[in-house]
Amino acid sequence: MLNVLGQVLIYVVPFLLVLTIVVTIHELGHFLVARAFKVKVDRFSIGFGRAVLSRTDRHGIEWRLGWLPLGGYVKFSGDLDSSAVPDQAGLDDLRQEIVAEQGAGAEKAYFYFKPIWQRALITAAGPFANFVLAITIFTVLFSALGVSVVPARVAEVFPDSAASRAGFQVDDRVIKVGGREISDFRDVGQFVALSSGSPLDFVVLRNGHEITLTATPVRTVRDDPISGPVRVGYLGLGWNPRPGEVAYIHYPPHKALGQAVMQTGDILGTTLTYLGRIVTGKESGDLLSGPLGIAKAAGGVTKRAAAATTDRGLQLANVSLMLIQFAAIVSIGIGFLNLLPIPVLDGGHLLFYGYEAVARRPVPANVQEVGYRVGLALLVGLMLFATWNDLQKLSLFKFLGGLAS
Template identity: 65%
Template structure:
């Protein structure tokens, strides 16, 4: 029983810490921009449920920490409906109530009566804060650790695999994939994973000679300590750079920020590509993950990082580094999901504001209600699908490593 509780805490605690931190930053993005525009804010909460500790600042905003650490929220004054985008009648009613309670002109401090561009910036500030957080975390990691480049040199070709049939040989150095120059093993792996059943063109350097090869990745079931059982596209290569192949360089703050920006762009591009392949029927969605998968990954990363060294100090440092990188990736994901044009998300609000800017009136209440219900159904369906994936494979991460 004690062992079970220990394992549960190992997975749950890192997940809650990472999730609460990221969501708090997301909500802080909304809060700071709203405060800059003079919006009246009732509450900023870290966690949900009953208040553990709280205080009210000079602006009348209640700051509190609640007992359920599953994120947080910011509540603007006048937020009555679930969509936070009242229609024309709702705005008129809210205006009358505010004027009756606080006098003429008080409505100008309320979110819903701010200009559209200000409301749009406040809404977009949440996802923007997530991307900024990822940028800061990754920049700090690159500054602290530098950049270690592991070139894609072929160390092993699996007999009978697509790579073997294509003519790959041990010692080949992969230079381009589908015309794109690659510098690291992970670059090759990422392209292969997103190309199941599609021919992939390679250019390799074989003892000074340029050789062109074509291999078609096939899905195979893999079991990983963190990923669990997943289907991943492979061609049957293992990258094993020689000691002389590795390159390391320190990065100044500008170089680190550039590298971090590049990494964020790569993650977003891969995400959009993968989702596009799902809608095109080329992927099963097996790599989509929900809360269970993220919790499993957080715990697995913590466990493996701690076991990497017998020195307690080095183990703690390793855990911190890997959780920071993990938090950056999750923050990118949360920022991206919130920008989807689904009414219950920030992207849906931006969609409504776009309509309002063109039509010069808010979206009708009936349309908002339908959109809200459809949005909830879409999110619920996506969550159920992702949770089903989590339960099936019992994990999350597919480490790129040197596999292709």
């Protein structure tokens, strides 16, 4: 019983905490821009389900804390279905209802009767808030704690590997990969991980001379200490910094902001690259994770941070810092996911608003219905695929097979 409770504390609690913060910030983005445009709001909720705490302010907005901590939501007045965009007939009916109850002109305070550009900004504000959260976290961390930089100096070349066949040697220093300058060995790992089966050009510094080597990473299963077994590109290089090689850079706030923006852009770029390789059949997609994978990663981050020291105070500080960094990455992922042009997501709403701006009328109801069915099927399919990946990494099927044998 105590072991189960411990697993819940390690995996479930950090996951719920990170998810609730990230989703709440997402919804707060929608809310703040909506209020800036004087949109009438009924409720802002942190969590779902029956209210544990509730208060209504002078603007008539109910601030609620739900008992189920799985994110949150904002409910605009007249918004019967937050996943839909009313067609012309629906707008006319809603306008008549509002005018009949509150008088002529009252509909102007409702979301659906705001100009298209305002609705688009309100919709885009959720994902934008996620990116701002990530940038803010990275800025604070880069400024307050600094960034460790480890030169990409080769400490070992494993025999019979892609690296040995390409001609890498010990003490080679990688300075470019695929035409991009490299300042840290972790950047090399990122390129290699997402390039299995694709030749990569490496520029290395050897005895003061630049040499170009071409190597093709091989897809292999690696046991990541946080996310579990994953199939990624493998080159066969070992990294082991010498004393004094690790540098810590503390950026002033304005430069930290620039680095944070670049970091966020790099994560988005890596995500797009990976999805592109999935579409073209170059990757299997097993790095995609659903709620189970995120929970496992949150638990892995917690355990790794706590194991770094035995001092309780330092453990708490380490766990907090690691979870804050993890929240930044999850926030970028949720922001990106919501911008996909799938009708049930913010990106789908923006797509509909684009049509409305060109056609000067909302998308017809029958077209929306088909779009939402297809979009929901795509989203459910993606979640099922990601959950399958999570179960595979958790080795659940091997466990069940062992029980059945």
